[in-house]
Amino acid sequence: MNFTSLRIITADIQPLIRFYEKVTGSKAIQYTEDFAEFKTALATLAIGSTKTLALFGGDTIARPASNQSVILEFRVDDVDKIYEAQAEFFNACMVQMPTTMPWGNRSLLVRDPDGNLVNLFNPVTGEAKTRLGQ
Missing domain, CATH: 3.10.180.10 (2,3-Dihydroxybiphenyl 1,2-Dioxygenase, domain 1)
Incomplete structure (x- = not known):
């Protein structure tokens, strides 16, 4: 098994994208308005809006900013x-x-x-x- 990714769920995706672009010095790959990734040699940091929670069974499975x-x-x-x-x-x-x-x-x-x-x-x-x- 290999650790591959960590995902942050957020109510406001753009401020997090800008923050991590500044911190990592790299541009996010934004696949949709609700999902972006920062790929590194060892793992990926993913950022998903709360809208993506519906794909995992509902918006109560994770709480942003908590x-x-x-x-x-x-x-x-x-x-x-x-x-x-x-x-x-x-x-x-x-x-x-x-x-x-x-x-x-x-x-x-x-x-x-x-x-x-x-x-x-x-x-x-x-x-x-x-x-x-x-």
Whole structure:
């Protein structure tokens, strides 16, 4: 089994698309007005409007903007460079400034327009680099 994708269900798809285009530096592939994807080498981030819930059995199976337990994580080359280049953008949604975590990753934690936590990180210690195959 391979982890393939994570999907965010939202009531307002366009702000999330713009946010993740800015964060990832890539353009969303928007298949319909209610569904878009960001493809990476390892997995896909999908964004679907609440209208797509009908295809899964009804609009009560997921609630947009209610995540309280999941952090979406993106490994980047240099958190500090990304923050410096886009400080104004990140300051508007900041949870935690770039910080070195006890497990050896440098981390920038923000919230997307729906309130989901998003962590941009890069390994900085030898142990973290080894653990993450760098």
